[in-house]
Amino acid sequence: MSAPRLVDRHPEIAAQELVAALTPPPRFAEVRFDTYVPNPDEPSQAAAVAAGRAFAARVGAERNTGFFGRMFGKKAPAEPLGLYLDGGFGVGKTHLLASIWHAVPSTAKAYGTFVEITHLVGALGFAEAVRRLSEHRLLAIDEFELDDPGDTTLVSRLLTELTDAGVHVATTSNTLPDKLGEGRFAADDFIREIRSLSARFTVVRVDGPDYRHRGLPDAPDPMSDAEIDAHAATIPGATVDDFTDLCAHLAKLHPSRYGKLVAGVPAVHIKGLTAVPDENVALRVVALADRLYDRAVPVAVSGKPLSALFTEQMLRGGYRKKYLRSISRLTALARDASR
CATH class of the missing domain: 3.40.50.300 (P-loop containing nucleotide triphosphate hydrolases)
Structure with a gap:
């Protein structure tokens, strides 16, 4: 039986639900x-x-x-x-x-x-x-x-x-x-x-x-696709998605829905990570990374390392701080997955 996928989830949020949800996310609840x-x-x-x-x-x-x-x-x-x-x-x-x-x-x-x-x-x-x-x-x-x-x-x-x-x-x-x-x-x-x-x-x-990496090792190396499948199989409810497919799915959802997209997911696995193709995709990935971090969802990847997620040109541009924050948060979540 194949693992569930984030791309198969299509969250909807009613206006009343938006108002009720205006509280700190789980990571910051206490x-x-x-x-x-x-x-x-x-x-x-x-x-x-x-x-x-x-x-x-x-x-x-x-x-x-x-x-x-x-x-x-x-x-x-x-x-x-x-x-x-x-x-x-x-x-x-x-x-x-x-x-x-x-x-x-x-x-x-x-x-x-x-x-x-x-x-x-x-x-x-x-x-x-x-x-x-x-x-x-x-x-x-x-x-x-x-x-x-x-x-x-x-x-x-x-x-x-x-x-x-x-x-x-x-x-x-x-x-x-x-x-x-x-x-x-x-x-x-x-x-x-x-x-x-x-x-x-x-x-x-x-x-x-950055306190998230003070005295800690670098992000773990990417897994192989087989290791991704094996790791996900040990965590009931963990998702496995292709990176390109996931990016395409994010484009169909307003970023305000990303939190509900990953709500209740115990771990996220992404195959074939590569550098994002353009700034629009990059900003959606940043928003998803923030919601994963808010909810302390471990993230494991195959393909390129997380440090290669954004191009050198992007890291020199106007959104530089956003991209660096995203890499920092995803690295912390990757450590969680490796443990």
């Missing part, structure tokens, strides 16, 4: 500030923990004016309602973001990736998304990035409406807010929107090396 271990050689990490604690305390202490409170001309807050955790990949920014979410003593809070939030707006409509999210005290957005002009305008409008309503916004990114979109599209054409976003955040820098 994290707290106390479980974040700052690198003693990187003082910015301990400072970021302190900033996160203070932000969460402020969110818990302040009263959200809500959607209708905006109509009565509430005075703007003395300081920005946003906290922006900026830094390289693998320094624990998502851990800190989830810790903020857990620390806020309210059920009126939402947590999602950037792509999940933009998809929510598309599914509900802008006005309805603003209405629902405006009743929250906190909106936490992971992996904040502006990859196209449409997202720039949409997110600028959304965060303007939400912060005007008194919603606190915490976010992580690998790019400073005034550099969003740089190297990807004509950011100069949207500088007003980008500056507007920047003004709504207090930026906290988190520096350091």
Whole structure:
């Protein structure tokens, strides 16, 4: 009997399900500030923990004016309602973001990736998304990035409406807010929107090396196809897919569905890994890698090593940090599979 395949799964997500799912993913369901271990050689990490604690305390202490409170001309807050955790990949920014979410003593809070939030707006409509999210005290957005002009305008409008309503916004990114979109599209054409976003955040820098690989060996070598089949056979429910077929399947699904695509899968096996053919495929693979990492799903591959997933040209381009983060996360999941 052949192993199940991800390409045979066609997840659908209703609008109500999107709202209910706005919580930290399984990997970050139990994290707290106390479980974040700052690198003693990187003082910015301990400072970021302190900033996160203070932000969460402020969110818990302040009263959200809500959607209708905006109509009565509430005075703007003395300081920005946003906290922006900026830094390289693998320094624990998502851990800190989830810790903020857990620390806020309210059920009126939402947590999602950037792509999940933009998809929510598309599914509900802008006005309805603003209405629902405006009743929250906190909106936490992971992996904040502006990859196209449409997202720039949409997110600028959304965060303007939400912060005007008194919603606190915490976010992580690998790019400073005034550099969003740089190297990807004509950011100069949207500088007003980008500056507007920047003004709504207090930026906290988190520096350091990638903790996922601190003192650990490199990624395991790729398996053979036969080894992939044998390994998958030992794990009930593990999937086995051809890399090219999987990439084609991802193109048929909105990235917001990738989490449900791998939900409940105990391990993912991919045959014939090779360098992605273009940037569109590359960004879908990045989104899938993030959802696999969120759910701590081990990944085993045959073909090329994970380090060859993105071309040298891609690693020199505007999405460089995204690609390096993806390799880092997949390497950690490959170690899990080898164990």
